[in-house]
Amino acid sequence: MRPIKSALLTAAIAGVIGTAQAIEWQALPEVAPAPADNPTTDAKVELGKMLFFDPRFSSTGTVSCFSCHNVMEGGDDHRPTSVGVHGQLGGRNAPTVWNSAFHSVQFWDGRAASLEDQSKGPPVNPIEMGMSDLQATLNRLRAIPGYKPYFEKAFGPGDTITVENAAKAVAAYERTLITPNSPYDRYVKGDKAAMTQQQVAGMQTFDSVGCTSCHNGPNFNGPSLPTGQGFFMKFPTFADNAYVSEYKLMDDNGRMEVTHQASDAHLWRVPTLRNLEYTAPYMHTGTVKTMDEAVRVMAKTQLNKDLADTEVKGIVAFLGALSGEFPEQTMPRLPATPGDLIK
Amino acid sequence: MRPIKSALLTAAIAGVIGTAQAIEWQALPEVAPAPADNPTTDAKVELGKMLFFDPRFSSTGTVSCFSCHNVMEGGDDHRPTSVGVHGQLGGRNAPTVWNSAFHSVQFWDGRAASLEDQSKGPPVNPIEMGMSDLQATLNRLRAIPGYKPYFEKAFGPGDTITVENAAKAVAAYERTLITPNSPYDRYVKGDKAAMTQQQVAGMQTFDSVGCTSCHNGPNFNGPSLPTGQGFFMKFPTFADNAYVSEYKLMDDNGRMEVTHQASDAHLWRVPTLRNLEYTAPYMHTGTVKTMDEAVRVMAKTQLNKDLADTEVKGIVAFLGALSGEFPEQTMPRLPATPGDLIK
Numbered sequence: 004m005r006p007i008k009s010a011l012l013t014a015a016i017a018g019v020i021g022t023a024q025a026i027e028w029q030a031l032p033e034v035a036p037a038p039a040d041n042p043t044t045d046a047k048v049e050l051g052k053m054l055f056f057d058p059r060f061s062s063t064g065t066v067s068c069f070s071c072h073n074v075m076e077g078g079d080d081h082r083p084t085s086v087g088v089h090g091q092l093g094g095r096n097a098p099t100v101w102n103s104a105f106h107s108v109q110f111w112d113g114r115a116a117s118l119e120d121q122s123k124g125p126p127v128n129p130i131e132m133g134m135s136d137l138q139a140t141l142n143r144l145r146a147i148p149g150y151k152p153y154f155e156k157a158f159g160p161g162d163t164i165t166v167e168n169a170a171k172a173v174a175a176y177e178r179t180l181i182t183p184n185s186p187y188d189r190y191v192k193g194d195k196a197a198m199t200q201q202q203v204a205g206m207q208t209f210d211s212v213g214c215t216s217c218h219n220g221p222n223f224n225g226p227s228l229p230t231g232q233g234f235f236m237k238f239p240t241f242a243d244n245a246y247v248s249e250y251k252l253m254d255d256n257g258r259m260e261v262t263h264q265a266s267d268a269h270l271w272r273v274p275t276l277r278n279l280e281y282t283a284p285y286m287h288t289g290t291v292k293t294m295d296e297a298v299r300v301m302a303k304t305q306l307n308k309d310l311a312d313t314e315v316k317g318i319v320a321f322l323g324a325l326s327g328e329f330p331e332q333t334m335p336r337l338p339a340t341p342g343d344l345i346k
Numbered sequence: 347m348r349p350i351k352s353a354l355l356t357a358a359i360a361g362v363i364g365t366a367q368a369i370e371w372q373a374l375p376e377v378a379p380a381p382a383d384n385p386t387t388d389a390k391v392e393l394g395k396m397l398f399f400d401p402r403f404s405s406t407g408t409v410s411c412f413s414c415h416n417v418m419e420g421g422d423d424h425r426p427t428s429v430g431v432h433g434q435l436g437g438r439n440a441p442t443v444w445n446s447a448f449h450s451v452q453f454w455d456g457r458a459a460s461l462e463d464q465s466k467g468p469p470v471n472p473i474e475m476g477m478s479d480l481q482a483t484l485n486r487l488r489a490i491p492g493y494k495p496y497f498e499k500a501f502g503p504g505d506t507i508t509v510e511n512a513a514k515a516v517a518a519y520e521r522t523l524i525t526p527n528s529p530y531d532r533y534v535k536g537d538k539a540a541m542t543q544q545q546v547a548g549m550q551t552f553d554s555v556g557c558t559s560c561h562n563g564p565n566f567n568g569p570s571l572p573t574g575q576g577f578f579m580k581f582p583t584f585a586d587n588a589y590v591s592e593y594k595l596m597d598d599n600g601r602m603e604v605t606h607q608a609s610d611a612h613l614w615r616v617p618t619l620r621n622l623e624y625t626a627p628y629m630h631t632g633t634v635k636t637m638d639e640a641v642r643v644m645a646k647t648q649l650n651k652d653l654a655d656t657e658v659k660g661i662v663a664f665l666g667a668l669s670g671e672f673p674e675q676t677m678p679r680l681p682a683t684p685g686d687l688i689k
Contacts, residue, residue, distance in 0.1 A: 058416070064423065076680040077682070080401075082407050090433030284685045332676065333674055333676055334675045335418055340624065341626065342627045342634075342636045343636075
């Protein structure tokens, strides 16, 4: 992963990117791109949805992907930080899985290059799903006979129940989790009645004060980059304000925890701004409870600006226009459990 | 609740009920009866499904009805006993929610008269959902503005967001959780090819050895009784065998914990036998891992019989014919979370 932070940071602070002239407003695609070695198929999506909802791949049999990424709501868990096996608390706010296919790296610190890679993390995280290793996860999977026909349908006959194929299936399902046709999307496609006047004004403010320096592109998480190449930004960039201690914004070193480079301290992947009304509380800390406050915090810490109340309200109204259409989904049917699976 | 245990216990032990001559094999109804004050409507079912899946009515925001009653599988949680908030362990195996509408009392000890009453238990159980009281649960519900239109649709305009209405909605949803058209159901309706020869033979053994003394009726949980009148049986009836200590069958006093009557010691509601292949492990303890062993344990503890292997295999084959059709369900869409809902 080659970080491109330096040039962009400089540009952002100087205000070169994200001026009203430069911004190109883009709608969310209705289909996510898939890697060449994992084209999205109906059979993979079906299997991936089963795996996503199945709690039997956690040590206690109680935690699934769905536990912290509630696709019946905002794709997160509405908690400051998540709860894993044995009631343990995670360290960061769960990012939404909705539109995660439009991130070029995964996790807040970008430590996974792809959705496939990401899916292999939580099962073996001792705080999250708590399995001893991926082999143990695979053993659980193979001990449920009802999964075999679904793997064969998705990946062909023979011994296709592997960690790599399970990861591919989960990623394929996640690539279907897209929320198109928000008022914003319809507006930029030409339906000028799709947003209110306040939202249109808020959109202009959002751009003119500099939010679009980082939050640009179809998913409002920065430029479209190749898979594995992250778009990171320092947060807080301006640390000389009361928000930093109030919301514990510097207690976590961010990307530095992965790279162990001092220059990566407090660098974070720029998150999407879509469906924010469903994903409170906010920030990697989950310490900021409302969108109003999140806008104030970001303006101060990233742009060194104190916004007027009308500016805040306009931007929040605009952010509300980024809530899209959640596709109707059927529940998966999970295969029967052998009695000795969970001790 | 007027227990009818004495007469039935005597009858069961004497073998008066459940002889091959007496048994009337009944198919599962496709619609569950509803109480006069809570007729099932689409609007209640829709709201009830939302509430059933919503984890925000637990103290941590992590536990919903669905957590322990996984309707994507067998309606339980495939664990010996369940896990609630803060990783706490419950004391009994989670009963399936599938076909629970055909139980005349709820919980293993029958302490709730109806599905409506049952639904008010887990939210305030300190081990399960851990809310301080139902008022606190109601406060959470009222703090999510998106629920209001669904309550109005189900219960009319005005202040209809109440604990009673929430309970009615959850119960209405649960009354739709029925698994008809199992091979057994099709067989008793006249399709003699619906069960295998082994299953038919197992059905005869199931009756002739005496299982039908208790496990009779359309849901194999005893006679159809008025709501609130339980069908309880002593388990173990014959305690002089190694299973009792091996599977801890007498560590829990059962219904006596509710009534505080010594005569109710080790009395339990007779559970359904439908969809057993999805609900391992078995018994109120969750200590018996396979259906084979469960059949042996029940024959010994309730009928004082040591079954031959062929009898066990036949009965297990028959029990497999009790797995019905799980209706396809769409996922509910849950309303957005105010940022300060979960601290």
